[in-house]
Structure formats: structure tokens, C-alpha cells
Amino acid sequence: MNVLTVTNLTMRFGGLTAVNNVSFTAARGHITAIIGPNGAGKTTLFNCITGFYKPSAGSIAVSPEPGKAVQLEKLPGHAIARKGRVARTFQNIRLFGGMTALENLMVAQHNRLQAATGFGVLGVLGIGGYRAAERRGIELARHWLEQTGLVERADDPAGALPYGAQRRLEIARAMCTEPALLCLDEPAAGLNPRESAGLNALLRKIREGGCSLLLIEHDMGVVMNLSDHIIVLDHGKKIADGTPAEIRADPVVIGAYLGEGEEDDPDAPVAEHAA
Amino acid sequence: MRPLARDLKDAAAVAFFAFLIFGPFIGLPLSNNQAGNLTLGTRPQALALAVGAVFLARLGLLAWARWHPAPLAPRFTIKLQGAGRFIAPVLLVFAVLMPLLPGLPNAYIDLGVLIMTYVMLGWGLNIVVGLAGLLDLGYVAFYAVGAYSFALISLNFGLGFWECLPIAGILAAFWGVCLGFPVLRLRGDYLAIVTLAFGEIIRLVITNWVSLTGGPNGLLGMPQPSLFGLRFSMAGGPGTFAGFFHITPAPWQRTAYLYYIILALALLTNWVTLRLRKQPLGRAWEALREDEIACRSLGINVRNTKLTAFAIGAFFGGFAGCFFAARQSFISPDSFTFMESATVLAIVVLGGAGSQLGVVLAACVMIGVPQMLQSLQIYRMLIFGLALVIIMIVRPRGFISTRRPTVTLGKRGGVIGADLVSQGRG
Known part of the structure; x- marks a missing residue:
């Protein structure tokens, strides 16, 4: 069964249709990439899936575990992470800059820990299972800090970390919500080739851990190398859908990236791969 | 020479605003005469004194800031926090x-x-x-x-x-x-x-x-x-x-x-x-x-x-x-x-x-x-x-503007500087 099924999704802003009747599926345990030229509607699609926009039409079904389905477009924004088990990162990093890396990861486990405090009351009085829950929370945070190579910086404020480390910390924070589907908005943006290779390894490790991934990416090196499945958007419409090899050879995709006088577009490395 | 000219210009601008504010308050006093009528007088010396004081104070402040290039706040913060x-x-x-x-x-x-x-x-x-x-x-x-x-x-x-x-x-x-x-x-x-x-x-x-x-x-x-x-x-x-x-x-x-x-x-x-x-x-x-x-x-x-x-x-x-x-x-x-x-x-x-x-x-x-x-x-x-x-x-962010982490992995409980901590926008 697919972890994500998007059916006839449309998102309009006034007269502008940013996403037009898009349908696709993301298979469980796969890395699915959404690519497309600038302004193709990738981030809008993402914001619909993660509940930041209410779609104008269409449905989004997520299956946090086999045999269970949740309609995301009906949930309030904050319930998507909890009930749909969808986590996300942001194109422009959104960490809690004044809190330490560890605190960032603890905030990500808010719902589970908050339940353990008896909604604050028992926690303040120091009774109940909060201590044990917090210890488990710290262990989970430590696990993801180790996976992302940030354990040395655990007690440093997130805002003081270097750019690449902030990107990794944002992924670690999303993973601390224990998602079934992790949505990454341009995770490789601004990374140097070495960091980019490290990111590939991290994302593969996350996939092996049983979490499905959905990513928007401009870096074709990352996309072609990593994805099991690619969806191409242009002007809000899906123009192609297939494996990396199929996408690379698709004349419509090459046209979308190269056509209409955009030969000098820096986002056109698909042509290089295709050539 | 150039910094001095800039400081003088800055101080002159501040003095000008002081003149606008103090002008009516200090320069034009109202008083009661014998008959009980209000009369408007002028006090040019007092006004000049006030504006001149503002000019010199601003110049002194700028000179002091140049002499102490490092901002005061971080040093104070560490001390206060300790x-x-x-x-x-x-x-x-x-x-x-x-x-x-x-x-x-x-x-x-x-x-x-x-x-x-x-x-x-x-x-x-x-x-x-x-x-x-x-x-x-x-x-x-x-x-x-x-x-x-x-x-x-x-x-x-x-x-x-x-x-x-x-x-x-x-x-x-x-x-x-x-x-x-x-x-x-x-x-x-x-x-x-x-x-x-x-x-x-x-x-x-x-x-x-x-x-x-x-x-x-x-x-x-x-x-x-x-x-x-x-x-x-x-x-x-x-x-x-x-x-x-x-x-x-x-x-x-x-x-x-x-x-x-x-x-x-x-x-x-x-x-x-x-x-x-x-x-x-x-x-x-x-x-x-x-x-x-x-x-x-x-x-x-x-x-x-x-x-x-x-x-x-x-x-x-x-x-x-x-x-x-x-x-x-x-x-x-x-x-x-x-x-x-x-x-x-x-x-x-x-x-x-x-x-x-x-x-x-x-x-x-x-x-x-x-x-x-x-x-x-x-x-x-x-x-x-x-x-x-x-x-x-x-201390633009208050007496104690640093933040202590609520949980630490190591023993070292650092202090987070005010420049990183957000003030919130509601």
C-alpha cells in the first residue's frame, strides 16, 4: 500500500492556480522526489500535504501504518504531525534559534512528553511518569543527534550552528516526531558537495529505518542518485512520473527545463544527465 | 579628521532637534504679570545653554563610543549571569x-x-x-x-x-x-x-x-x-x-x-x-x-x-x-x-x-x-x-537577557546569548 495518495489536488490563490489537478502516489519505504522549474508549484503542493494550506479541491490520504488511512485535508494543521505522522522541514530553515539542539529535539516530542506530565499538573507536582518519559525522550534525541553527527553540539544554541549542521538538525528534529512520511523541502540547498554526500547517506539511512521520504530538490545529483521515483511538475501540472531513468529520457521534462528560451537557466542540469 | 566631522554633524543634528523641542518649553516662558494677565517672554540664554549642553553631551557620547568600540552589554551579561x-x-x-x-x-x-x-x-x-x-x-x-x-x-x-x-x-x-x-x-x-x-x-x-x-x-x-x-x-x-x-x-x-x-x-x-x-x-x-x-x-x-x-x-x-x-x-x-x-x-x-x-x-x-x-x-x-x-x-534587552537551556546532554550548562533568543512576535 502507498504511504501517500494524492488525488486531483488543486490549490488556487484568487485567480492563480498554483497546483492544478495533480494526482500521484508515494510508495511506502521509497524516496519520492518532486522536481520542476521555479514556480512549478512544488512548495505549494508540499504545504498542502503538510497542512499549511487547505487545498481548494482534491484529497490527500496518508497511511501512517499499513491498513490505516487518514485524510489529511480534513485535519487541522497541528494534527497532521500527530495523526498522519507526517513531518517536514522548511526551505528556509526554521529552527528554534535560541534553544539548544537538544531542546529543539525535545520540543519535537512535545505531544508524547506532554501526555506524560498529565497535561502539566502532575509534572509540576513532580508525580507521575514524566521523569522516565523525559529520559526516553533524551535517548531518542541522542540517537538522532548521533545519526546526524551533532552529538558534540547538543548543548549549543541551534542559531549558532553552521548552516549545514542546521539543515541536519532540522531533519533530526522532524525525525524525533517519529514520522511515517518525512517531507523535505530542498534539503541540499546551500550544502557543499561533501555535505551533500553526507545528506544522501543520512536520507538512505532514514529510509532503511522504515520511514518513507518525499523531497523537493533542485540538485539533480541528489535527486537522480537518491530517488526511487520522481514526479515532475511544471506550471502547476504534473508532466511526468517515473523512475529516474525514465525521467532522464523524457522529452517533455527536457522541454520543460530547456524550452521557452530558458537555455541559460542554472536549474537545467537534467539535460546534462540526459545527454 | 573625517570621523570628527561626522560626529560634529551628528551632534549638530541632535542639537537641532533639541532646539525644536526645548524652543517652546525653555525659550518662550509664560508668566503672570501684576494685572493677572499671561505674558509671553523670551529666554535666549537659557535656551542656548540647554541646546549647547545637548550638543556637547552628544559629542562626548560619540567620542566615548569611539574610544570603547566593544559594546558594553556582552561583558556585563557574562558577569551578571555568573x-x-x-x-x-x-x-x-x-x-x-x-x-x-x-x-x-x-x-x-x-x-x-x-x-x-x-x-x-x-x-x-x-x-x-x-x-x-x-x-x-x-x-x-x-x-x-x-x-x-x-x-x-x-x-x-x-x-x-x-x-x-x-x-x-x-x-x-x-x-x-x-x-x-x-x-x-x-x-x-x-x-x-x-x-x-x-x-x-x-x-x-x-x-x-x-x-x-x-x-x-x-x-x-x-x-x-x-x-x-x-x-x-x-x-x-x-x-x-x-x-x-x-x-x-x-x-x-x-x-x-x-x-x-x-x-x-x-x-x-x-x-x-x-x-x-x-x-x-x-x-x-x-x-x-x-x-x-x-x-x-x-x-x-x-x-x-x-x-x-x-x-x-x-x-x-x-x-x-x-x-x-x-x-x-x-x-x-x-x-x-x-x-x-x-x-x-x-x-x-x-x-x-x-x-x-x-x-x-x-x-x-x-x-x-x-x-x-x-x-x-x-x-x-x-x-x-x-x-x-x-x-x-x-542593556537594550533588559538586565538579564541571556537564556539558560532547560535540559542538557553534557554536564556543561552553557548560556545562550540574547542575540540568538527571539523576542516573539505574538
Whole structure:
């Protein structure tokens, strides 16, 4: 069964249709990439899936575990992470800059820990299972800090970390919500080739851990190398859908990236791969 | 040479604005002549003196800034932060022993009660403004709700202070939630305006609902807090504190008792805040202050989390209001003007939003200093204003602007500088 099924999704802003009747599926345990030229509607699609926009039409079904389905477009924004088990990162990093890396990861486990405090009351009085829950929370945070190579910086404020480390910390924070589907908005943006290779390894490790991934990416090196499945958007419409090899050879995709006088577009490395 | 020219230009510009402001005030004095008519005179020398002083002061400030290129704040911060660990316990011991110091005039204990009331209000508002980053300009509303709850319940149903205290807190929290529901979707300036309006609405309702609240005349004759049923009375006799312990009744006994009540209430506020800060709820508040959108993506219910901050802040505001009404035995709408909200907010901001110790220091400055300067009469507020301006120049983010992590992996508990910590936009 697919972890994500998007059916006839449309998102309009006034007269502008940013996403037009898009349908696709993301298979469980796969890395699915959404690519497309600038302004193709990738981030809008993402914001619909993660509940930041209410779609104008269409449905989004997520299956946090086999045999269970949740309609995301009906949930309030904050319930998507909890009930749909969808986590996300942001194109422009959104960490809690004044809190330490560890605190960032603890905030990500808010719902589970908050339940353990008896909604604050028992926690303040120091009774109940909060201590044990917090210890488990710290262990989970430590696990993801180790996976992302940030354990040395655990007690440093997130805002003081270097750019690449902030990107990794944002992924670690999303993973601390224990998602079934992790949505990454341009995770490789601004990374140097070495960091980019490290990111590939991290994302593969996350996939092996049983979490499905959905990513928007401009870096074709990352996309072609990593994805099991690619969806191409242009002007809000899906123009192609297939494996990396199929996408690379698709004349419509090459046209979308190269056509209409955009030969000098820096986002056109698909042509290089295709050539 | 070039920096000097720039400094001169800067100082000249500042002097020009000083001229615009001082011109009418100093340069054109009004006076009464013999016939009782107002006449307009001129004072060119005095005006020149004032503008010249501003020019030289600005030049001196610029020269000093050039001479000390490093900003003062970071150095101070580290020192204050290191000292914080010692200052807090010393202050606590002093606060506990203060009323027992021999020979201390009653007026000083009374001042202690006043300062401690504002410390408690500051700590309550610190939850909303400092931790959750919601700018609340109407905190006095909850103070008023607490005070009037106590007054009305005790006068109409004959309940004492201790029975009314939790009721007052719960009613204030209830109103906090009532206010919170519609307004918490607003942010920043808009939230501030609506909370400001809420504070005024509560005051106007109290003023105009004469049949219930007595209107502008206020309410009178609330019972004093008693110590396990023992009253504090100057007459002595059975059933009073002095009579029970066979000591001579004195005014300071009652003041000291009030002082210990408010100290205990304030410490309760502080304890709850410090506990909550290290728990998911408090962390979620601080995360909200840092980035609301990221919170939502992590599954935090933003509205409920903000509501809890409002409700808990209001709860302690209600406690303080109940205490205020019991201490005065008289309340009227005049005690709950916007000025009170502004003072409490100034205490939180001056102390460094989010810092508990900062609130204490700021309350001492904001409440204590004007009282200490009584002898300077009309210059009192001038000097006070100047002191506030200087404090905000030297420490723009308040006395203690750094943040301590709530949980650490290693032993090393670092301090997070103010430049990284967000102030929140509501």
C-alpha cells in the first residue's frame, strides 16, 4: 500500500492556480522526489500535504501504518504531525534559534512528553511518569543527534550552528516526531558537495529505518542518485512520473527545463544527465 | 579628521532637534504679570545653554563610543549571569529576613509588600510575555478580576481571604481563556492593541456597573487575611494574633504577615514557572516565541499552548489582585488603569523578558527607586526617566537577557546569548 495518495489536488490563490489537478502516489519505504522549474508549484503542493494550506479541491490520504488511512485535508494543521505522522522541514530553515539542539529535539516530542506530565499538573507536582518519559525522550534525541553527527553540539544554541549542521538538525528534529512520511523541502540547498554526500547517506539511512521520504530538490545529483521515483511538475501540472531513468529520457521534462528560451537557466542540469 | 566631522554633524543634528523641542518649553516662558494677565517672554540664554549642553553631551557620547568600540552589554551579561547563581539565594534570604530586621520602620516593610506585589505580577506576566512571547498590554484586567472577585465574594457571601484566593485565581484564569480564544489568532501589534482594549473594557465595566461594583466609589470593608483564624488587631484581646501569643499588638505584625503572604504567593508563582519551563509545556511556550510555524509542523497545538500561557499568567495575576484587595480593604477602578499594565510590562522588559531574577531587580528599580527619591520632589520622575533611558541604552534587552537551556546532554550548562533568543512576535 502507498504511504501517500494524492488525488486531483488543486490549490488556487484568487485567480492563480498554483497546483492544478495533480494526482500521484508515494510508495511506502521509497524516496519520492518532486522536481520542476521555479514556480512549478512544488512548495505549494508540499504545504498542502503538510497542512499549511487547505487545498481548494482534491484529497490527500496518508497511511501512517499499513491498513490505516487518514485524510489529511480534513485535519487541522497541528494534527497532521500527530495523526498522519507526517513531518517536514522548511526551505528556509526554521529552527528554534535560541534553544539548544537538544531542546529543539525535545520540543519535537512535545505531544508524547506532554501526555506524560498529565497535561502539566502532575509534572509540576513532580508525580507521575514524566521523569522516565523525559529520559526516553533524551535517548531518542541522542540517537538522532548521533545519526546526524551533532552529538558534540547538543548543548549549543541551534542559531549558532553552521548552516549545514542546521539543515541536519532540522531533519533530526522532524525525525524525533517519529514520522511515517518525512517531507523535505530542498534539503541540499546551500550544502557543499561533501555535505551533500553526507545528506544522501543520512536520507538512505532514514529510509532503511522504515520511514518513507518525499523531497523537493533542485540538485539533480541528489535527486537522480537518491530517488526511487520522481514526479515532475511544471506550471502547476504534473508532466511526468517515473523512475529516474525514465525521467532522464523524457522529452517533455527536457522541454520543460530547456524550452521557452530558458537555455541559460542554472536549474537545467537534467539535460546534462540526459545527454 | 573625517570621523570628527561626522560626529560634529551628528551632534549638530541632535542639537537641532533639541532646539525644536526645548524652543517652546525653555525659550518662550509664560508668566503672570501684576494685572493677572499671561505674558509671553523670551529666554535666549537659557535656551542656548540647554541646546549647547545637548550638543556637547552628544559629542562626548560619540567620542566615548569611539574610544570603547566593544559594546558594553556582552561583558556585563557574562558577569551578571555568573553572579546570578549567588544573587538569587542571597536575595531570597534577605527577602525572608527583611521584616524581622530590628528597628526597621513599618514603612519599609510596607514598601517591601508593594515591591513584592509587583514582583509577583511581573513573574505572572513573564509567563505570557517572556516565555510565550505574547505582548499583553492588558494584564491589569486579570489583576482587577482577582481583586473584585475577592471583594464581591467576601462582601456578599462572607468568605475569608484564604477561601477566596483560589476562586479569584480561577476566575481570572477563566477570563484569560475568554480573552484568549478570540484574540490569539492575532499577532504582534494587533494582539497588543486588543489586550490593551480588554484591560480598558474591564475597567470601564467595573466603573459603570454601579449596582454590583459600586462604580467609581469602589468597594470597602473586605476582611483582612487571618493567620489560622487569628486576626490582626491593634486592640489585642482574645482571637487576635497579639492576644493569642501574649505580646503587645503593633502595626508591624500585620504588615509583616501581609509581607509573608505575598512573598509566599510570589515564590509559588516562581516555583511553578521554573518547573513548567523545564517541562514540555514551558518548552513549547519558548518554541512558540522562537517560531510558531515550526511548532505547528511538529504537531504542537499552537492555540491551546498560547491559551495555557494566558490562563496561567492570568491565574497568578488574579492571586495578586486578591491579595491587593485584602491588603487595602478598599478597591476602586482607579487602581486598575493602563498605567499598572504599563508598569508591570516595563518591569518584565527592563528585567529581560524570560528572566525571573531580572524581574526582581527591575521591580526594585521601578517601584523602589521612585519611593526612595521622594525627597527630590519634582525632579523625581525626571531622574527616574533618565535612569530608565540609560539602562535601556546600556542593556537594550533588559538586565538579564541571556537564556539558560532547560535540559542538557553534557554536564556543561552553557548560556545562550540574547542575540540568538527571539523576542516573539505574538
